[in-house]
Amino acid sequence: xxxxxxxxxxxxxxxxxxxxxxxxxxxxxxxxxxxxxxxxxxxxxxxxxxxxxxxxxxxxxxxxxxxxxxxxxxxxxxxxxxxxxxxxxxxxxxxxxxxxxxxxxxxxxxxxxxxxxxxxx
Amino acid sequence: xxxxxxxxxxxxxxxxxxxxxxxxxxxxxxxxxxxxxxxxxxxxxxxxxxxxxxxxxxxxxxxxxxxxxxxxxxxxxxxxxxxxxxxxxxxxxxxxxxxxxxxxxxxxxxxxxxxxxxxxx
DNA sequence: AGTTAAACGTACTTTTTGGTAGGTACCATA
DNA sequence: TATGGTACCTACCAAAAAGTACGTTTAACT
Numbered sequence: 001x002x003x004x005x006x007x008x009x010x011x012x013x014x015x016x017x018x019x020x021x022x023x024x025x026x027x028x029x030x031x032x033x034x035x036x037x038x039x040x041x042x043x044x045x046x047x048x049x050x051x052x053x054x055x056x057x058x059x060x061x062x063x064x065x066x067x068x069x070x071x072x073x074x075x076x077x078x079x080x081x082x083x084x085x086x087x088x089x090x091x092x093x094x095x096x097x098x099x100x101x102x103x104x105x106x107x108x109x110x111x112x113x114x115x116x117x118x119x120x121x
Numbered sequence: 122x123x124x125x126x127x128x129x130x131x132x133x134x135x136x137x138x139x140x141x142x143x144x145x146x147x148x149x150x151x152x153x154x155x156x157x158x159x160x161x162x163x164x165x166x167x168x169x170x171x172x173x174x175x176x177x178x179x180x181x182x183x184x185x186x187x188x189x190x191x192x193x194x195x196x197x198x199x200x201x202x203x204x205x206x207x208x209x210x211x212x213x214x215x216x217x218x219x220x221x222x223x224x225x226x227x228x229x230x231x232x233x234x235x236x237x238x239x240x241x242x
Numbered sequence: 243a244g245t246t247a248a249a250c251g252t253a254c255t256t257t258t259t260g261g262t263a264g265g266t267a268c269c270a271t272a
Numbered sequence: 273t274a275t276g277g278t279a280c281c282t283a284c285c286a287a288a289a290a291g292t293a294c295g296t297t298t299a300a301c302t
Contacts, residue, residue, distance in 0.1 A: 014151065015222075015223045015226035015227050015230060016150050016151050016154055016219060016222065016223050016226065017147075017151065018226045018229070018230060019222035019223065019225060019226035019229075020145075020150055020222065022226075022229075023222075024141075024145060025259085025260095026259080026260070029137050029141055030135065030137050030138065033137055042278090042279090043278075043279055043280080044277095044278065044279080047279095054260085054261065054262080055279080055280070055281095056260085056261075056262085056280095056281085056282090057259095057260065057261080058280095059279080059280060059281080060260090075279090078268095078269095078278095079267085079268045079269045079270080079277095079278085080267095080268075080269075080270090080276095080277050080278040080279075081267085081268080081277095081278055081279050081280080082278075082279085083278085083279065083280090090229070093225055094225065096221065097218060097221040097222055097225070098137060100217065100218040100221065101136075101137060101140035101141065101144075101218055102136045102137050102140065104140060104214055104215065104218065105136035105137065105139045105140035105143075106136050108139070108140075108143075108211070109136060109139060146289080146290095147289080147290070163248085163249090164248070164249055164250080165247095165248065165249075168249095175290085175291065175292080176249080176250070176251095177250090177251085177252090177290085177291075177292085177293095178289095178290065178291080179249095179250095180249075180250055180251080181290090196249090199248095199299095200247090200248085200297085200298045200299045200300075201246090201247045201248040201249075201297095201298075201299080201300090202247095202248055202249050202250080202297085202298085203248075203249085204248085204249065204250090
């Protein structure tokens with residue numbers, strides 16, 4: 001053998017890996033963020049909140065988040081159809097963490113802007 | 122036109138996106154974690170701390186982290202060569218955040234384990 | 243002279259992820 | 273009869289990320 005064979009759920013050994021697998025992906029964190037505490041959004045509202053996401057990716061990502069038990073999905077059998085999305089408790093626990101990254105990023109983006117301003121004077 | 126053309130650094134509009142771009146990637150967070158506050162590690166030590174990473178990925182990721190100013194790199198011109206890695210201040214600011222995910226993941230992993238235990242009795 | 247050690251570099255391939263472009267169902271309204 | 277609105281689905285394709293395998297440097301040690 002040449003490497004650890006990672007059959008089964010071997011990958012779960014490292015909690016950092018585990019966590020980033022669940023919230024990684026291009027849009028997951030942003031979707032969770034928009035579904036902040038006590039907010040319920042319909043599919044179309046999410047779509048408008050994230051204008052750069054295609055319907056395919058939105059559907060796919062929401063499904064992943066639902067399977068992962070980070071968002072709750074409730075559908076109403078109407079015509080036209082209606083589907084509501086909201087955070088689960090587990091999902092809510094991630095909000096402060098996303099907020100932390102967000103704050104950090106805002107600071108960093110400011111720094112970059114200042115650097116550019118100084119560089120070009 | 123059919124979509125916003127994202128030339129230049131347009132992607133930086135969303136701070137959540139920005140942040141996840143800087144710490145996303147399969148190994149970045151783990152490397153930062155091992156380089157916790159006041160810890161200095163050599164290339165080989167990191168390699169041993171993350172046994173599942175190949176040398177190519179370790180080198181590549183470290184270079185990205187260095188360009189991103191999250192880790193500091195100091196090399197000593199010796200034979201055999203020696204290179205030390207440590208966190209920058211900016212990098213350190215991410216530790217509490219990584220810690221949050223880690224704690225969350227540990228709880229989640231416990232939950233999963235319990236569920237499995239219940240399911241199979 | 244051959245081997246070893248550390249910290250890489252590079253070419254190539256595979257896997258994963260995301261994007262494009264179409265289509266569906268149902269009913270209401272024009 | 274045609275069109276519109278909502279929330280999707282599907283097949284195919286492109287790009288990005290990661291993995292494999294092998295090479296390099298230099299000097300000390302055997």
